[in-house]
Amino acid sequence: MGVKKGTTRVSEDTVEELARVPLQAILLADSFAQKFRPITLERPKVLLPLANIPMIDYTLAWLESAGVEEVFVFCCAHSGQVIDYLTNSKWFNQPNFSIKTIESHNSVSAGDALRLIYEQHVVKISFEQASLAYVYWILWMDAAMIHGDFVLISGDTLSNMSLTHVLEEHKERRKKDSNAVMTMVIRKSKPSPLTRQSRLGTDELFMAIDPDTKQLLYYEDKADHLKGTISLDKMLLADKSSVSVHNDKQDCYIDICSPEVLSLFTDNFDYQHLRRHFVKGLLVDDIMGYKIFTHEIYSSYAARIDNFRSYDTISKDIIQRWTYPFVPDVQFTGNSTTKLERLGMYRASGIIQSSSAQIGPFTVIGNGTTIGDNTRISNSVVGDGCKIGSNVSVEGSYIWHNVTIEDGCTLRHAIVCDGVIIKSGAVLEPGAVVSFKVRIGQQFVVPSYSKVSLLQQPTKQDSDEELEYADDSSGIVEFPSINSTSAKLTSDSSEAQLLAISEVGAGGVGYLWSVGEGDFEDELRQSVAPIPADKLAEIIQAANDEMEMSAQDGNTLPPSGELQPDSNSFNSEDNIEDRDDSIFFEKEVEATFLRAVHEDVKEDHVILEVNSLRLSYNKTSVDCAGALFYSMMKLAIETPHSSTSELFENATSVIGTWKRVLKSYLPSIDEEIEVILKFEEMCLESAREFSSLFAKVLHHLYDVEILQEEAILNWAAEKEGADEPDKVFLKQSEIFIKWLNEASEEED
């Protein structure tokens, strides 16, 4: 791979090339979450059947039909299973549709995945060389697999939308504004007014969108859902003529991204979650002025399976044919023939059904399943090769493949995985999840919202943050054989069986997972079972109590990376904690800076470190600029000097060395004014030695182009009305300001 010099000509060429390259997609075959535990301990989420077809098939079928020609499937948890499935599937030898798998074992988040994709195929160059973003970009364009705009999607997303429109829109915007890096697909879906959650079981989502440009201005999915209120920063309205705020939009998790998105993830190494960190990060911090836009779809379908509730909802949407043509009776993946009969009953071939059995509406029955006498099945999905005995009642449940249900069982709103045996008379109460090859004993009642697995529940000694990611891998390492061989388990580890018997009844095998107290609410909201009526009433009543709880709601986020909405940080006047924060922040920045000076750290690294400090203290670039300038001046003072002229020389040399770092935090006039104010404050308080030099330093800052004329004039205008003692420095720099004014008039 030759390294091209970043001339303008080359970049023009590459822009033209963008139009011709085949459409590519990155498919994350891992959700980096644990909502589907314990099932996902044994099988990756993307291979779980949805109306008897693995989820990833829906995603791939859609990508293929939408004209995507190259898909990079990123496999992490259970990568072997995903790759095996894909290699043996029809997708691998399709003309005009190529699939490449990327395997990783240590990625713990979508951010890691994207960074890996970026790094694996990019010539690694030092930060010095890559100081200009476009050089980096061209290098990257040259070596990388992703050549242009790409579709970013996870393997549990269903859609039937056409990509042509959104791609055109995205390209059109990119031509006008190269900062439009991402287009997010949204669609209308009303949240429930009672539970403040969407029909997919996710929390109510608030978005602020510019109605003219469709630019996304605000995104909050972890709002205080019980109050149903959000607070918007007034800055949002500053330069927009209007802003529309929605709570009835659903995020489809289909993004059209420009290549910069990948490099953004690499630059901001603490970005983990696509929405919580990346989207909010871009919106709140205004990194390099990058913008996100939205595209709303109306007639087509798109949704992501996030939890058991969305699994239930989306299954029902498929049965209701909203996802047409990706419905069971259309063989979009070469699946076996299923016929749609009256009242939305999908039946595959080879079903043996007793004449007294009643199969209700909206059911899917898989290939080769037998159903006994007087059995009633309604609103359910039954997989291939299941054996259902007599007098069984199945309602709203999802029974996967090769499940045996003996006589007289009752299943309501449950998920039953492959190979499970339910002995006669057992009952699965609403919300139960029975993982692979579990055996439920006779007459045993699996309580509501409980989970049964052959694997023991991981103990929660770590903090939640670590648990979220780390256990995905340990789950595989510890129990490598279980998902492949069932016979082994029944033969060996009789001890475990004995232990398990007590948990799921006589003759049963499996561990009953306990539900933590705090998780129970979430459990209810995201279970396959509908929320019971009495619970609904309770939820409304308990609204007040929960408001306090919701502070802990964010416990699934890594605390260091959590981004609060902007509004909070601005109310710092009366918030002592926030003030403490700023002092700590300034100290940290100073320490970083001093270390940089003494240890000769590269500028880019300093920027990176300050960036991470900014994120962890939840600050804006205004604060960074102030703190940095403060530490620079302090350095100048602390350098030995005998006279004010020497001090001035010290200051100019420090400014000269570090102006690039400072400059990177001065994207607009506001930050520059902040620097002046900070300087003023210093001169008054901590560094009085500078007070006589104020005008000189100001002039110097103007000369080295750190401060713009406009900033200084704005500052002067602001100070004009201030009290007399505050005007000391304004008077001192009167001549300079006058000169500036005259200069600008001359220009006019």
Next chain:
Amino acid sequence: MPDVHVLVNDFVVKLRKRKIEGSKATAKQTAELLRSVISQQRMPHVNQAGALIDAIKMVGEQLIAANPVELAVGNIVRRVLHIIREEDLSLATAAIGGLNLSAESDEDDGVDRDDHPVLSAAAVAAAARSTLRPPSLQALLEDVPNPATVPRSSSSGGDSEGKSKSADKTSKSWKLKHNVIEAVNELIQDISTCHEQIAEQAVEHIHQNEVILTLGNSRTVMEFLCAAKEKKRSFRVFVAEGAPRYQGHVLAKELVARGLQTTVITDSAIFAMISRVNMVHEPTYFLVIVGAHAVMANGGVIAPIGLNMVALAAKRHAVPFVVLAGIHKLCPLYPHNPEVLLNELKSPSDLLDFGEFSDCMDFGSGAGSHLLHVVNPAFDYVPPKLVNLFITDTGGHNPSYMYRLIADYYSAVDLVVQRRPAS
């Protein structure tokens, strides 16, 4: 051969994903695909027709299974099978003539004599069958003999006198294939010109000052109406919009662009409009002209949704109901056959806006089951008694005559396209 496999797979995938829209396009592409299957099929020395038929059946089975709703695929497969059988028959008949010729000319040809009796037995039987069979309707109508296979084969038989035996054999094996491909080409030609063929008859059916009612958008109907317009007929068209896809709007636009007086009505206004027009306008004649998805062997029509209502309205007000159907839409099956999949349910998003109704489909609260169910069938079945006339490329026919027409185009043995289990 690998080429063909790729082609077939490609086509199967397209059919599966419902990527080919419209029965004409489907029919044409199916015929083209089958032509390449035939041309790449290696021919054995004996039972060539059998080999071809097997090959076509194998491909046909896959194609039909890929999209059982699109009946045109099956129709074309059966047509091609029929063509092979016919060509084989006519070659065999010609061979009897050739046999006589060669028997007279070269007496020293012992091997040939061994070969012929086998062939001639079948040929004689076939010839006997063909004499028993009444002349085909097409032959009567067009008054021209079928593709001139007989003279061609006899002339080449004459040529072969001077050639070596092997050359004779290859030419013979090549001949069946050649003839079949010729015939399939003709079929493709027929399919692509079916609109014009049907439209040619427009003037005979549309009269001055008549009011035509149609529903949805059918290309055949559009061409038909435009052909009448070109012939200086002045008439008006009522277009029922054809919910939920509102293809009628598209048709109205095109008709207006061609200078036709057009009125758009809602589907539910059909009954009212048919009666109203007869009352208000003095002697105006009303005529319903519609397109079809498929015409079944009993004369029943599988048509876009809403057509049964139109047919009933027409019956009620004694208005003629005319169905236009290209020859590829004739299906040799009866609607009660288990192979026939009569309908396809499309996405409910044509009817409802998902966002507006999303709160009705929240399964999180309440019983967790469907209270809202949206059905969006694509097709309607119009029974034969409601149809007055079919207009195909070959002319107008009664519904009760359909079975006869179908007998001309299809062999009864091919009705179920399934390979014989390999012995």
